[in-house]
Amino acid sequence: MSATTVDRVEQQGPMSHREIMEALSGLLLVLFVAMASSTIVSTALPKIIGDLEGTQTQYTWVVTATLLTATASTPIWGKLADLYSKKILVQASIVVFILGSLIAGFTQNTEQLIAARAFQGLGMGGVQALVQVAIAAMIPPRERGRYNGYLGGVMALATVGGPLLGGVIVDTDALGWRWCFFIGAPFAVIALIVLQKTLHLPVMRRDNVKIDYLGASLIAAGVSVILVWVSFVDDSFAWLSWQTAAMVGGGVLLLALATWVESRVAEPVVPLPIVRERTTTLAIIGSLAVGMAMFGGSVFLGQYFQIGRGYSPTEAGLLMIPMMAGVLVSSTVAGRLITKSGRIKPYVVAGTIILVAGFSALSFLDHDTPLWYIGTAMAVVGIGVGMSMQNLVLAVQNTVALKDIGAASSTVAFFRSLGGTIGVSVLGAVLARHVSDSMTEQLTAMGVPAGAASSGGGSLNLSSLPEAIQHVVRVAYGDATGHIFLISAAVAVVGVIAAVAMKPTKLRSTVDLAPAPAE
Structure with missing residues (x-):
């Protein structure tokens, strides 16, 4: 911590088991919706790309765009949670996710869908990172084990139940594939309302906070380059090729620069x-x-x-x-x-x-x-x-x-x-x-x-x-x-x-x- 930074923690007092369960219900609901949004779409994607007359490359990018933004933004959301209100950030990530879901559902071509899924991925990355941060901020590690069962169950249900739900939506004529995106929005809104009423976390106020924008940008860029390489290697180009050398080398160089920056700033990501x-x-x-x-x-x-x-x-x-x-x-x-x-x-x-x-x-x-x-x-x-x-x-x-x-x-x-x-x-x-x-x-x-x-x-x-x-x-x-x-x-x-x-x-x-x- 720098000498010019002052921490002040505003405590609301420990939460009771009932208060924890009420807040946990909203957190787990939005976590399920965010995780299931990917697995639901995976089943419907062939139908979606077919209806929008997309190509195989665009098919891959619909998946990759979400993955890139969600993964690359995860450490940034986490660091922001250490600097600002965790509750507000959880709610912000939910709003981003809802907007991305609605935009994706109304898209008219694959280019719009790729952009919408990239925006939705920002919200997904935030939700997946911040839900665990919020749980850690309100439950001591010793007690957290008893609640981890709920967290594991939700992750399992989203991973396994998502494709099942996606198959049902696609096979139901009254719904159609657009509801693979729409279906999560109302549940996310419910979670937003529940969290506004039930989530009470200590807020750490910091004076003279400086966000490490350079480090965050380098991390996001380095990870994105490597994920793009991982997504397309052995398909669009060979493992041993100039494209592989350029992407892996470039990604490693960016991450090395990020490490150098992170070692020298007051508030590293x-x-x-x-x-x-x-x-x-x-x-x-x-x-x-x-x-x-x-x-x-x-x-x-x-x-x-x-x-x-x-x-x-x-x-x-x-x-x-x-x-x-x-x-x-x-x-x-x-x-x-x-x-x-x-x-x-x-x-x-x-x-x-x-x-x-x-x-x-x-x-x-x-x-x-x-x-x-x-x-x-x-x-x-x-x-x-x-x-x-x-x-x-x-x-x-x-x-x-x-x-x-x-x-x-x-x-x-x-x-x-x-x-x-x-x-x-x-x-x-x-x-x-x-x-x-x-x-x-x-x-x-x-x-x-x-x-x-x-x-x-x-x-x-x-x-x-x-x-x-x-x-x-x-x-x-x-x-x-x-x-x-x-x-x-x-x-x-x-x-x-x-x-x-x-x-x-x-x-x-x-x-x-x-x-x-x-x-």
């Missing part, structure tokens, strides 16, 4: 002393690994059920329920045990080990694996995610003061999101390679030119292909999916190593760190 702290460093590594494994894996499970097994989007959503149940049950049970014992490391270690076991079991998938086996393995993955993902954030929040809770929480969330993005891209490239090789081999054996399914292999709608070709595509996708889960298991091992290396600590029972003796 990402405080380096916090990142260098052992628990935070290991939690970041663990979150990267868990994010890569979990997000990458869950995305392709839906594709496996639809393309590899021939189920509809609605049916695929229902088949994902075991994973959702695993997250909900394990996060609830583990959270209460953590609150009771005050110890977090054993549960994070156990969760990452269980995650490796679940992905190892899924690595044996092929096009005719029994559904009971898949459901069991998915439940194991869900249990591992529920025990590890949120608790890695909690471990960091337990080590920092309330004034830095926003930056610390959003930094871990940022790296988890970045890991998920990289995981989706890398695993997608591996899947595409295995599918292409398998289809070429099968079609050659049938005496059919390999190009016969080149246009259909990457489509979600196989009905236009001959029955024999459809079977080849389904076998190729079904058998290739196991390979990417083996990679997910290997990546999750990094999470185990990070969890084991974490320092055992007791969760504190106060919202803020105890003041130093000099104070």
